[in-house]
Amino acid sequence: MKTKICHISTAHPTFDTRIYHKECRTIAKNGDDIYLLIANDKDEISDDVKIVHLPKKNGRFYRFFKKRKIAFKKAVEIDADIYHFHDPELIPVGIKLKRLGKKVIYDVHEDVPKQILTKEWLKSDxxxxxxxxxxxxxxxxxxxxxxxxxxxxxxxxxxxxMNKTVIIRNFPVISDIDSIKAIDIEKKVPIVIYVGGLTKIRGIKEVIDAMELLNGEVKLWLLGKWENKSYEEECMKSKGWKYVEYFGLIPQKEAYSYMKKADIGIVNFWPVDNHVSALPNKPFEYMACELPMIMSDFKYWNCVFKDCFLGIDPKNPEDISRKIQKLLVDKKLMKQLGENGRNFVLEKYSWESEGKILLNAYKELKNN
Incomplete structure (x- = not known):
């Protein structure tokens, strides 16, 4: 008998990498009945995932109150065996579902208490x-x-x-990445690529400033959504902006085609508490695409991504430009870092192994 599973998010995009592409599609491939309750224009079925739409309207107040009520009402109507929610703002919804006798999973993507310490809309330390x-x-x-x-x-x-906790890491879906070809774009110089949220604490402006110091020897491709208009304008005022090509927010699989065309992947996160112990998606995806990487020189990342990247001071454009230059000059090192990353992903950093942990967690809940 199929297990009916409902994933819920009020804060993530419809085709989120972790929620939709990894978790929901894995459940569907396993033959279970999977619903995804998330912001979308309409109800639809994609890859056997039944997407039940929530309003796309955002804003902190709307999400916390109106949208959360709508999510709970629709979740009850689905009447799933297991509910799996992804946002801390949905904790009250999870508690209400438990009171109805349902099995409930809380998926923690971020260390939220540490993340709160970086929120500029909270006006003081x-x-x-x-x-x-x-x-x-x-x-x-x-x-x-x-x-x-x-x-x-x-x-x-x-x-x-720890008795309740399951660790499911953000490793890439190798089969998805390997099925994609490099995008057909002419490039006249090597390409440094960043895919993800374009935010201040992810060090985007410092990377753009580094482009000026490299004086056209490379171009920077940016793929993602800006944190806000003011930060976008601040970055566009950098003298390095003339060496940047911005492609906007594009579908995940299409993003892989850009990665495969690029020469270097970059992750320039600032050393805030929520970053220094994080495992973001992008390094693993860069590695699956055999890209050498330049990344913030965090102790934890030096352990996880050893021999796959050159470390940088994320707030120092001069250091960023030097490390890019080092890779451009040392083709052997560039090739070796890329090959190391690809081999590490194939051996132990793939979603194919993490997906089995997820399915075992559901099986355990169902049997109990």
């Missing part, structure tokens, strides 16, 4: 620390209500009851 501490206590207490906690890393898992 005192307020950020206060909100972070309050949420930390609330999240830990609330998590006791749920049947399982899914975490993207060991570091995040430490915040929760």
């Amino acid at each position: 005192i307020i950020r620390n206060l909100v972070s501490n309050i949420f930390n206590k609330y999240e830990k207490k609330a998590s006791n209500n749920f049947d399982k906690i899914v975490c993207v890393s060991e570091d995040i898992a430490k915040n929760f009851d």
